[in-house]
Structures are given as structure tokens and as C-alpha cells.
Amino acid sequence: MDFGLIAQHIANGLMMGLIYALVAVGFTLFFGVLDIIKFSHGDVLTWGVFTAFSMYLLLTWMGLGHPVVILVIVAVVAMAAIALLGAGIAKVLIIPLKGAPPLNVLLITLMLGTVLRESIRLFYPDGANPKHFPALLPDWSYSWGNFTLRFDNTVMLISGLLMIVLVQLLIKRTKLGMAIRAVSQDEETARLMGINFNLVVYITFALGSALAAFAGVAYGLYYNEINFNIGLLLGAIGFSAAAVGGFGNIYGAIVGGFLFALLQTIGAAALPFASAYKDVFAFGVVIIIMAIKPTGLLGEKETERV
Amino acid sequence: MKSSKILCLVLGLMMALAATPALAKDTVQVAFIGPLTGGVSAIGVGGRNSADLAVRLRNADPKAKYKYELVVLDDECKPNAGVQVATKAAADKKIIAAATQYCSVVALAAVDVYHRFGLPVIVWGAVHPGITYGNTYKEVHRINGTMINQNEVAAKFVTGLGYKTWVLLYDTTDYGKGMYEYFSKYLKQNGGKVLGSFGVNADQQDFTAELTQAKKLNPDVIWFGGLTPLGVRIRLQMDKLGIKSQFQSCSGIISDAFITGAGELAEGTIAFREGEPVEDLPGGKWFLKEYEKAGYKEAPDAFGPFAFAAMNMILDGIEAAGPNRKAVVKWLSNIKDYKTIVGQVTFDDHGQNISPAITKYVVQDGKWVPWKSSEYASGKRKLKNR
Numbered sequence: 026m027d028f029g030l031i032a033q034h035i036a037n038g039l040m041m042g043l044i045y046a047l048v049a050v051g052f053t054l055f056f057g058v059l060d061i062i063k064f065s066h067g068d069v070l071t072w073g074v075f076t077a078f079s080m081y082l083l084l085t086w087m088g089l090g091h092p093v094v095i096l097v098i099v100a101v102v103a104m105a106a107i108a109l110l111g112a113g114i115a116k117v118l119i120i121p122l123k124g125a126p127p128l129n130v131l132l133i134t135l136m137l138g139t140v141l142r143e144s145i146r147l148f149y150p151d152g153a154n155p156k157h158f159p160a161l162l163p164d165w166s167y168s169w170g171n172f173t174l175r176f177d178n179t180v181m182l183i184s185g186l187l188m189i190v191l192v193q194l195l196i197k198r199t200k201l202g203m204a205i206r207a208v209s210q211d212e213e214t215a216r217l218m219g220i221n222f223n224l225v226v227y228i229t230f231a232l233g234s235a236l237a238a239f240a241g242v243a244y245g246l247y248y249n250e251i252n253f254n255i256g257l258l259l260g261a262i263g264f265s266a267a268a269v270g271g272f273g274n275i276y277g278a279i280v281g282g283f284l285f286a287l288l289q290t291i292g293a294a295a296l297p298f299a300s301a302y303k304d305v306f307a308f309g310v311v312i313i314i315m316a317i318k319p320t321g322l323l324g325e326k327e328t329e330r331v
Numbered sequence: 332m333k334s335s336k337i338l339c340l341v342l343g344l345m346m347a348l349a350a351t352p353a354l355a356k357d358t359v360q361v362a363f364i365g366p367l368t369g370g371v372s373a374i375g376v377g378g379r380n381s382a383d384l385a386v387r388l389r390n391a392d393p394k395a396k397y398k399y400e401l402v403v404l405d406d407e408c409k410p411n412a413g414v415q416v417a418t419k420a421a422a423d424k425k426i427i428a429a430a431t432q433y434c435s436v437v438a439l440a441a442v443d444v445y446h447r448f449g450l451p452v453i454v455w456g457a458v459h460p461g462i463t464y465g466n467t468y469k470e471v472h473r474i475n476g477t478m479i480n481q482n483e484v485a486a487k488f489v490t491g492l493g494y495k496t497w498v499l500l501y502d503t504t505d506y507g508k509g510m511y512e513y514f515s516k517y518l519k520q521n522g523g524k525v526l527g528s529f530g531v532n533a534d535q536q537d538f539t540a541e542l543t544q545a546k547k548l549n550p551d552v553i554w555f556g557g558l559t560p561l562g563v564r565i566r567l568q569m570d571k572l573g574i575k576s577q578f579q580s581c582s583g584i585i586s587d588a589f590i591t592g593a594g595e596l597a598e599g600t601i602a603f604r605e606g607e608p609v610e611d612l613p614g615g616k617w618f619l620k621e622y623e624k625a626g627y628k629e630a631p632d633a634f635g636p637f638a639f640a641a642m643n644m645i646l647d648g649i650e651a652a653g654p655n656r657k658a659v660v661k662w663l664s665n666i667k668d669y670k671t672i673v674g675q676v677t678f679d680d681h682g683q684n685i686s687p688a689i690t691k692y693v694v695q696d697g698k699w700v701p702w703k704s705s706e707y708a709s710g711k712r713k714l715k716n717r
Contacts, residue, residue, distance in 0.1 A: 030547050033572070037539035146368065153368045155560050155592045166573060171547050173573035248536065249567045250592060252370070252560065255536060293529075293540030300541050301503040301532045 029170030038290040039283070040178055040247055043185040046282025047240035048263025049270065050189060051233030053278040056267070057209040058229045059119065061130045065138035066237060067260020069107060069114075071253060073238030074245045075145055077103035078158060096161035100242045104235040111234025112227040119230065120223060138260065145253040155252045158245035181243045188239055192232065193275055205229055209273070258304075269311050271321025280322060285311070359397040359654040361386065361645055362420040362429035363638070364441075365456070366408035370560035373588040374433055377632030378455055379403055381618075382430050384625050385642035396650055401642075402426055406437045408558070413437030414444060421448035427654050428452065430641040433634060434558075435459035435478075435506040445470050451648070451660045453641040456634040458582055458605065459509050463683040472663055472682035474641045474673065475634070476605035476689065479513050481582060484689040485603040486517035488702075489579060492717065494552050498545040498576070499528040500538070500565060501556035507533070510556030510581050526550050535561065538568045546574050551716045558583040563592030570596050577601070577715040585633045590697055599707070599714055600694045606673050607688050608701045609636040614672030633699070640671035 048070060055063045077099045084095050118137065122130050146152045162177035196202035207215040208225045216222050244259075245251050266285045270277025288310050292303030314322065363382040366375035386401045404420055406413035413432070420426050421444050431445070432438035433456035445452045446468040454462055454473040458481060463473050497518060501511035508530070515525055526548040529541040542565070545553055553576045555565050562584035569578065582604040590597045609615035609631075618639060622631050631639075644666075645659070652658035669676045679685045691702035695712070706712040 027547060030543060033543045033546070034540065037537075037543060041537060041539075153370070153372045154588050155370060155563050157563075157592055157594050168573055171543070175571065247571075248564065249571075250564055254534065258534070258536070289537070290540050294544055301530045301535070303540070304532065 027171060029172040032169075032172040034290050034294055036172070036174065036178065038286045039182055041289065042283035042286035043182055044240050044244055044247070044259070044282075045262050045266050045285050046189065046279045047185060047236050047243070048259055049266035049278035049282045050192060050275055051237050052264055052267035053270075053273055053275055054192075054229050054233040056272045058205060058226055059123070061119065061127060062134070062264065063114075063119070063230075064131060064135040064260065064264070065114070065141060066134075066233070066263060067256030067258070068138040068141035069110060069234050069256070070237040070241040070244075070259055071145060071251075071256035072110060072141055072241075073103050073107040073234075074158070074241030074251050074255070075149060075253075076106045076238070077242045077245060078156060078251060081159060081161075092159075092161040096246075099161070100239065103238045103242055107238035107241075108231035108235040111230040111232075111237075114234075115227050115230035116223075120226060138256070142253055142256060149253070152253055155250050158249050158251045160246065160249055162246060177246060181246060185239070185243055188236065189275070189279060192236065195232075196275070201225075201228065265308065265311050269314050269321055271323040274321070274323050277321050277323035284322075356396065356398040357654070358400055359427055359649055360400045360402055360423075360425045361642065361649070362402040362404060362426045362431075363642065364404045364406050364413070364416055364420060364429060364431040365433050365638070366437075367403070367405035369408050371408050371433065371558050371583075371586065371588070373559075373629070374456065374586050374632045374634055375405070375408075376629045377635040378430075378433060378638035380625075380627040380629060381622065381631050381635035381637075381639035382455075382642040384618075384622055384627075385639050385646060387625060388621065389643075389646045395646075397654060399646060399649075406432065406434065406441075408434040408437060410436050410440040413441050417441035417444040418448075421445055421450040426450065427649055427656055428645040428659050430455045430638055430645060432457045432462075435462065435509065436504045438462045439465070439505055442466060442468055442471050449656050449660070451645075451656055451663055453644060453663070455638040455641040457506075459506055461505070461509070463681040467681070469664060469682070470660055472666075472678055472684075474644070474671070474676060474684050475637050476684065478509055478581070481603050481605060481689055482510065482513035483517050484691070485579075485581070486514060486521045486523065488603070488691055489552065489601070490518070490521040490523050492714070494523070494577065494716065496524045496526050496548075496550040497552050497554050498526050498548055498550040499554050499556070500531055500541060500545070501528070502533040502535075502558070502561055503530040504533050504557075506583065507557045510583070514554065514556060514581070531557075531561070533557070533561070536564065538565050539572060542568055542572050542574060545576075546572055550576050552577045552579050555580045556583070557581075559586050559589045559592065562589055566593045566596050566600065575715060577717075582633075585692055585699055587630055587632055590694060590699070597694045597697070599712075601702070601714070602692050602699075604633060604690055604692060605688070606637065606690065608690055609672070611701070612636075612672055612674060618672045636673050640673045640676075644669065644671060644676070 080099045080102045165176040167174050204220045204225050266281030267278045270281030288307035289303045292306035293300035365378045386399045389395050404416035428451040431452045435457040438457035451470050458478040460477040501507040578600045580602045585602050585604050648659045648662045652662040666678045676684050692699045693705045693707050695705050
């Protein structure tokens, strides 16, 4: 038993799991307030990472200084821009479709995802080719045997977990969070209590999308390579993670995200077949879990969603 | 008076009609098919420009019998899209011949279409042996060599450098699997030892699990069989995990996009490709000069000269045999010691060019440099683990 190797697999899995969990939390937030599945969420993430990349190019072109300063500006701008995009999508597509069959929303957001993805491929300069996302965090690392702990990964992991905790605190402890929870439990009563329903929906979509942008920046920093297509699989995985954890439950989304990463790692490292089948394995296990427990691992509490 | 006017008019018209063929040449359509979008589009666009250059130069030649029109189609490096555009080109009777495909997976799927519709094609970049040797289609030819030649040379070369152990990663498309099959076969023949091998998905993003396993095996070399986007990801993620092995790949990553994508980490990567470096060929410098003169925005990239040579040969065929598919197929089947800018071409009975030289490349200062003229060969720089 090589502990260095196991530790390395765990570290890799945690980073992937964090990115999946951040995407899954978005899915769960949207489902919580409106009972809808927004399938363009993965491609919103891609827009986030490309906004960050463009901002980085702009700042370096302007000759702006320190990588960490650049990173903070890049991340904040990307999150703000994508929050606006998320709220815009809610205003233009989601709210007007309220009351329509859920299948319509699913289809429309699926198509929106294609539009978002293809628009990068076609209109972003050289958008069809992979881009080299810069390493903006110091690349210090320590090695023990087969285990290499990277400083940048540790920072990303901690800040990602912090981000999820902040969202959770926002929902549980603030007035805004109370409004979101009220809307998610009973829209009519919430309206009667004087809560601005539309505003709550916009804010929730902005919040989920900003998280996706954050996940996108983490993705770029982790892999140092981005392309127009990254959102497709991330969206599918984020959705599955939210489903397997239990829609409408933030803890479920987190559990689902890390579980999916764990399954992929096992699929690639521990099972005897070619690692090309690791996604097949991970999705296969998800199918089995969903068949056994259709409401997801942590289930959906009827009384308290989100 | 009236009748003489009519006579004049008729005579005038007859003269005009008689003069027309001498003034305007018949237009003949030829096609180029390659990946113009997607991860390997840099190569496809370079190929398209090069094929376009061949057409432009021919149209500027007063001795040419026909005026040529290039139809450009994007196969996206995807078999389904490739079969669609191949059918579009092959079903269009106005198109006489085509220079087709960089991606082996697409070419393997499309050759049946070319055969069914009788469209003569010359493959300009795809290297899977099955494209020519997997069938007896007389319409299908290939100007570049196959991955068999490439891997034979590659295995001999790297074992000759003194490397002993390998971990092999390959994408599970026909292209990646073919590369893996031939490279591991020749590697074993030359005494190389494979410590582990991983088949990966062609659009996989995360390789940390596979590379963590590879790191534990601690090979001298990590070899990758596949195309540029995955090559970039694997090289970057090797560094993330602190892997110090030498990185080796195949013709699939010899593109400018690999160097832009991998940045400084591309330095010292070795790979192999069919054909001599274009600069070293008699027509190479001339090609590069003409390409520059034509003012294309994008570089010809690694396979541009092959696309140029393939298209030029098609145009020669149409000039010689006439704008007729069957006649062009017949003309191509007799090609022997034919001079092109990528060297002499002789097609065997499967339409395969049997005289492909293989060039060894290494990335030096952000460029693919032929090994023999690199500082790595002269001993000024050292590859990893050497």
C-alpha cells in the first residue's frame, strides 16, 4: 500500500470534487427556488472562465503588476459579469416561462447552452483552439514520495470550500437568505408576506452563476488550459452530482460533487479496464444510486429546501 | 438593306460565339476537406490555405487548360460531420477530385463514401494504415506516410537515445489505438519496456488519476498517442504532479497550437512526422515564399506542404486527363516517381505513397525543430533523464 499514491489520488479527487460541487450547488439553488433544471449552467461556467481569461489579457496588456492582484481582479470581474448574465437569463428566459411545463424550461436552457458554447467557438478570437490559462498563484510545491502537495491547489480548495460555506451562511443567516428560503418553500405565501418574488429569483440566479464563474476560474488555474467545450461535461456532471446528492439540498450537492470525483478516480486508478471508461463507470454508479434512492442520497426535505 | 443588316448581325453573333472558348476557360471544381474548427483547426486552416495556394497559382498560370474553383468543407475532425461533408462533396458531380482529411478517424469513415460515389481523393494528413491498406478502393490515395513507418522510426530512435522504460497514454479512437499498437510493437522489438498503458477518452479533461499512476511507475518517458488538445493537457498536468519524465508523442501533436497551448513546458518534447521538413526540400523554400506572398493570415502549419502537394497533383491530373472523375482515378493509379514539393511520390496498388521519409522533431525555443539541426542533437541541450 503506497500512502503517497493514495494521498495524491485523494488530493486530485478533492480538487475535481470541489469544481463539481460548486457547479452542483448552482443547480440545487435554481431547483430550490423555482423547481427548474437550468441546463445551460455548464456553459455559463465557460463564459465565466473566458471572461476571466479576457480580463487577464487586458490587464497584462495594460502592464498591471502582481499575479495575485491580477487574479483577484480577474476573479471578481468574472463573478460579477456572470452574476449579471445569470440574472439576465432569469429575467429573459426563466421568469417568463414560469408556469410552463418544466420540459420547456429544460429544452430552452439546453438550447441556450449551445448558443453560449458555440458563440465562444465562433466569435472569440481563435475560439476553437485550446487556450493557455495562466498560473496566477505561486507554484510552490512539496513532495513526499509519490505525493506532491501544491500551494495553488491548496489555496483553491480552501477558498472554494469557504465560498460554499459563505453561500450556506447567506442562505441560513441573512434576511436575503430567509427570503430565498421562503420563496422556495411556498411562493404564494412569500409574496403575501411582501417578498419581491422576481428579485429573489434574480438574486438566486446571480448567486449560482457567480459560483459557476468562480468554479471556472478554479478550473483554469488548476488545469492551465481552457476551451469552449469545458462546460458540456461539467454541466452534465454538476447536474448528476446535484441529483445524486438530492436536489434542493446544498449539502447533497457537495456530497454529490465529491462522490462523483471519487468514482471517476476509482474508475481511472483502481479498476482494471481502460481509464477511458471512468465516466461510464461514474455515471453507471450514479444510475444505480438513483434507482435505489430516487430522491438522492440526502433526499429532499419537503419542509426546508435550499 | 434589311437582309444585309440581319446577315451582319448573324455573322457578328457567330464570330462572338466562335471567339468565346478562346477567351474563357471552363471552370472545374475541386474540394478541400479538413478540420477548420475544433482543437486541431490550426492544422486544418493551414492545409486549406495551402490547397487554396495551389489553386491560385494554377489559375494564374496562362498555360492551364481550366479555371479552378476550390470548394472548402469543414469535417470538424469528427467522423459524423466528416461523413456528411464527404457525401456533400462526393455527391456533387461538379466536383472532380478532392484533397481530404487530416484526422484518421474521419478518413476511415469517409473512404467508403468516396468509393461509392467514385470521387478521386488524395489524403493530405491522416496517418492510419487502414485508410489505404484497409480497403482496395482505387479512388483513395495518400501522399503522406502511415503511422507504421512513423512508429518504427520513433521506437528505434528513442531506444537509441538510451531510454529504457515507458508509460503509454493514448486516446481510444482508431487513431490513438493505432499509434499505441504500432509504437508498443516496435518499442518491444527494440528492447524498450512498457511499465503501464492507459487508454483515455478523446475529449477527456482530467488526466491526474492516470498520471498519478504513471508517476508511481516512474518511467524514463511518458508517451502519448493522440492529437494536440489532449497532448497539451497531458503535458501541463504532468508538470502539476511533479512528473520529471521525458515527454514523447506522435505526428498528432506537431502543430503550432501545441506550443501555444503548453507554453514553456513544450520545450524538449519529441515527436515524429512523415516527410522531410519543408525547408529541406527542393520546392520547400519556394512554397514558403509563395505562401507568404499570397498573404494568408494563418501559418501553413505542419501539414500545409502536404495539402499543397496533394492539391497540385489533383490539378495536374485534371490538366492531363480532363475534368472527369474516372479519368483522374486512372491517371492517379499510374503515378510513379512523381515530383512534388514534399518529395517524390509513387503510389502502390493501395494508393499509398511508398516513399515517405520520417523526420524526428524536438521543440526548441517555442518551435518544432528537426532533431538533426537541434541543440539537443549537438549536445548543447539535454533531454530529460539523459
